[in-house]
Amino acid sequence: MSRHATGSAPGKIILLGEHSVVFGEPAIAAAIDRRLEVSLRVGGEPAMPSDSRIERAVVLAATDLGVDANDLSVEITSDIPPACGLGSSAAFSLALVRALASLADRTLSAEDVRRRASRVEDVFHGTASGVDVAASAEGGVVWFERADPPRLERLRPGKPLELVVALSGEVRSTAGPVSRLRARHAARPDLYGRFFRLAGDLVRSGREALTSGDLEAFGQLMDAAQGLLNAFGVSTPTLERMIGIARGAGALGAKLSGAGGGGAIIALAPAGGGTIVRDLREAGFEAFPTRIDRDRREDEDDRSNRRSA
Numbered sequence: 225m226s227r228h229a230t231g232s233a234p235g236k237i238i239l240l241g242e243h244s245v246v247f248g249e250p251a252i253a254a255a256i257d258r259r260l261e262v263s264l265r266v267g268g269e270p271a272m273p274s275d276s277r278i279e280r281a282v283v284l285a286a287t288d289l290g291v292d293a294n295d296l297s298v299e300i301t302s303d304i305p306p307a308c309g310l311g312s313s314a315a316f317s318l319a320l321v322r323a324l325a326s327l328a329d330r331t332l333s334a335e336d337v338r339r340r341a342s343r344v345e346d347v348f349h350g351t352a353s354g355v356d357v358a359a360s361a362e363g364g365v366v367w368f369e370r371a372d373p374p375r376l377e378r379l380r381p382g383k384p385l386e387l388v389v390a391l392s393g394e395v396r397s398t399a400g401p402v403s404r405l406r407a408r409h410a411a412r413p414d415l416y417g418r419f420f421r422l423a424g425d426l427v428r429s430g431r432e433a434l435t436s437g438d439l440e441a442f443g444q445l446m447d448a449a450q451g452l453l454n455a456f457g458v459s460t461p462t463l464e465r466m467i468g469i470a471r472g473a474g475a476l477g478a479k480l481s482g483a484g485g486g487g488a489i490i491a492l493a494p495a496g497g498g499t500i501v502r503d504l505r506e507a508g509f510e511a512f513p514t515r516i517d518r519d520r521r522e523d524e525d526d527r528s529n530r531r532s533a
């Protein structure tokens with residue numbers, strides 16, 4: 225008899241604090257309404273996506289949960305654009321752990337799921353701060369600080385956030401910008417230490433603006449954060465151009481989201497929406513709106529894992 229289980233998880237954006245989060249400062253991140261689903265089957269013809277990192281991730285996560293990876297057929301469906309900082313590998317890692325747990329008939333605590341998924345995500349990114357997995361696992365908006373265990377808090381925005389996500393189309397990786405910034409910090413620890421504390425201050429101010437519903441202030445903090453990310457050397461001329469288009473179309477603020485070096489920007493839309501999506505599309509970029517609701521939680525989502533025999 226074949227057994228089947230699925231797990232799913234959403235993509236994410238980083239509203240404030242990427243990169244400085246690696247050095248111990250806080251970040252604010254949010255899940256988006258795009259998801260990835262992992263579907264597992266035991267007892268049929270074993271099959272695996274032809275990607276060596278996915279294979280390694282499956283073997284690691286399956287072994288961790290006492291499932292024989294050689295018997296598994298693994299299928300992935302996703303509407304999260306891959307490799308552009310929208311958390312597709314974190315969503316994959318979580319969805320995989322959730323599917324395997326349900327296949328193995330194990331009930332894992334939320335913290336255990338996050339811990340296992342973070343280990344799986346390291347297969348893709350080396351040592352990640354864990355902010356992507358945290359945002360995807362929790363849903364909604366989270367405050368995250370790297371620590372052991374990580375400091376994770378759910379934030380409730382004073383108003384829903386209407387955002388636009390746009391993709392630069394540039395090939396990028398998380399590891400490249402992260403390791404280049406690490407080298408800058410190693411060469412000038414005092415200077416970059418001050419930069420990171422300043423980035424952390426923007427996140428702390430962002431928390432107040434967000435929870436009190438002062439979206440104009442939050443947008444200005446996004447702009448300030450982008451100035452620092454540019455100074456860190458992780459922006460690109462294309463990202464800067466996209467950010468300029470979004471601001472010209474009425475965005476309250478705009479910045480890159482994720483590691484940079486290409487990937488995605490996010491723009492906070494004004495009341496009424498502005499013309500951000502249209503203007504970015506007219507300039508040739510893929511762009512889509514996403515709404516961050518005030519109360520959405522991932523654990524209330526009954527799609528996050530299922531099992532059938």
Ligand code: PMV
Pocket residue numbers: 238241242243244245246308309310311351352353354355356397398402481482483484487
């Ligand atoms: O994988 P990305 O592009 O979402 O980047 C993750 C955020 C970083 O702060 C750049 C890296 C990390 O591990 O936190």
